[in-house]
Every structure is written in C-alpha cells, then in structure tokens.
Amino acid sequence: MEHPAISLIFVNYRSARYLEKALRSLFRAENQGTFEVIIVNNDASESKTLHSFQRAYPIQVLEAGGNKGFGTAANLGAEAARGTVLGFLNPDVEWPGKQLEAIQEVFSSSSEPAVLGISLLDASGKEARFGRGQEVSLLRIIRNHLPLQNTSSREVAWVSGGALFIPRTFFQKIKGFDQEFFLYYEDVDLCKRARQEGAAIRFDPRFTVTHFGGKSQDSRSLQKERYYASQKRYFEKHRILFEQQLLFLFHRFRNFFL
Numbered sequence: 001m002e003h004p005a006i007s008l009i010f011v012n013y014r015s016a017r018y019l020e021k022a023l024r025s026l027f028r029a030e031n032q033g034t035f036e037v038i039i040v041n042n043d044a045s046e047s048k049t050l051h052s053f054q055r056a057y058p059i060q061v062l063e064a065g066g067n068k069g070f071g072t073a074a075n076l077g078a079e080a081a082r083g084t085v086l087g088f089l090n091p092d093v094e095w096p097g098k099q100l101e102a103i104q105e106v107f108s109s110s111s112e113p114a115v116l117g118i119s120l121l122d123a124s125g126k127e128a129r130f131g132r133g134q135e136v137s138l139l140r141i142i143r144n145h146l147p148l149q150n151t152s153s154r155e156v157a158w159v160s161g162g163a164l165f166i167p168r169t170f171f172q173k174i175k176g177f178d179q180e181f182f183l184y185y186e187d188v189d190l191c192k193r194a195r196q197e198g199a200a201i202r203f204d205p206r207f208t209v210t211h212f213g214g215k216s217q218d219s220r221s222l223q224k225e226r227y228y229a230s231q232k233r234y235f236e237k238h239r240i241l242f243e244q245q246l247l248f249l250f251h252r253f254r255n256f257f258l
Helices: 016-029 044-055 070-080 100-108 138-143 168-173 186-196 220-238 241-252
Strands: 006-012 035-041 059-063 085-089 114-121 163-167 200-211
Touching: 006 016, 006 070, 006 100, 016 035, 016 044, 035 044, 035 070, 044 059, 059 070, 070 168, 070 186, 085 100, 085 168, 100 114, 100 163, 100 200, 114 186, 163 168, 163 186, 186 200, 186 220, 220 241
Parallel strands: 006 035, 006 085, 035 059, 114 200
Antiparallel strands: 085 163, 114 163
C-alpha cells in the first residue's frame, strides 16, 4: 500500500471481541487503499485473537508488552503510522458509513494545525456526555454533571481521545500524548498543549461513531481511582495552586457535591 491518507489507531485492552466488530464495520464502509489500521495491544491474553484478525483484514498489530495505559500505547501506534493524519478510536465502536475522505478534506482545506473530534453516539443515537468540552476547571467539572447542551459546537477546548484526529507532523511536534496519564485526561492534556501551539480544537457532529462504552474497563473502583488520579495530575500540570487545593477538597467530599 502507498502511504495512506489516514492512520487509524486502536488501543486494545480486554476488547478483542468488540474490536472485531469495529474492523468489520470500518472495512465494509471505507475504501481500503485510503487508510491503514494499527492495533496496539495492551493485553497479552488477547494476542492470539488479535493476530488472527490479520487473516481477514490488512491490519498491523503491535504488542505493547503489558498494559502500558492508553497514552503510551497510542504513541507507540503513532510511531508506526504512515498516514498524514492520525485517527485514534476506541476499540468498542462501530463505524457507521463512508466518512474518512470527508474527514481528510477537513485537514486538506486548511494549512493551520487543528485537532478534530467527532461525535460519539450511544446505541440509541444519543451523544456521549464526555465527547468534547470547554476549558477544564473545578466549576466545569461540577457543571459536567448537568444535562449536555450545545451539540452543534464547532470550536471547543478539548475532544475525546475515543474519536480524535490530528495531523501526524503536529502530533509529533507536541510530543504526542503525555504518558504520565495512564488513562483519562490524556486527551484533554493533548488538546491543551495543541491550543498552546496555536491549533484550533474542532468538534464536528457530521462525523460519528457508535460507542458502546466502557467495554475495556477494569473494576468500577479501579476505573474511578484512575480517573481521579489523572484529574489530579491535569490540575497539577495546568491549573493554579488554589484550584489544585479546591480539587483536593472536592475529591474528598465529592459525594456531598454530586
């Protein structure tokens, strides 16, 4: 294959049975010569299954050597990518139809760096709450628990790493995902650093994937532990000390707030 326009990168952890469905829908909808698929495997127990997919689909499978977290694995996939645009997708998604060519045109039509987020829909067609958002602050965290509004937003502060597209050269310039985020907030951090470099962060609901949500997660308690640890790291990296201290209190007494 010549250099593809888009490299689609999936990070697998306990998601092989869902990933096969994602691949089937993707290769059914899109022209194979225009994109490549790279799967980075964080789960050694599913290696045999993932490599078996190569008999049905022209994909590349990379072994991370254990569960390295999303950011580390995603960076590994980006290093192997050949496309001019990188697309990061959750493994538990379904691709609805032909749209990669139009996504590529979004980047081709402008010389300015940009990060593009597309809409994550649940099985009923409703947009996921945490698919994109405004600048992260303590007030925003509290407001995020209110009903989702403004689904037609075009420019936002961050978009979800579950469906995120970015020029490969710009991704390299900002040094990819911060690998200190094991899971959660690595996408918010990436978008923050992209904006600091002058990039626009765009959310375009014309493009969608159906996301079945949380299929690769560990226990609920571990999920929460990782989420709040990443939130704390983000505040330490990007927010003032006063907000960091308030976040500590919020975490300690969050059951009273929510």
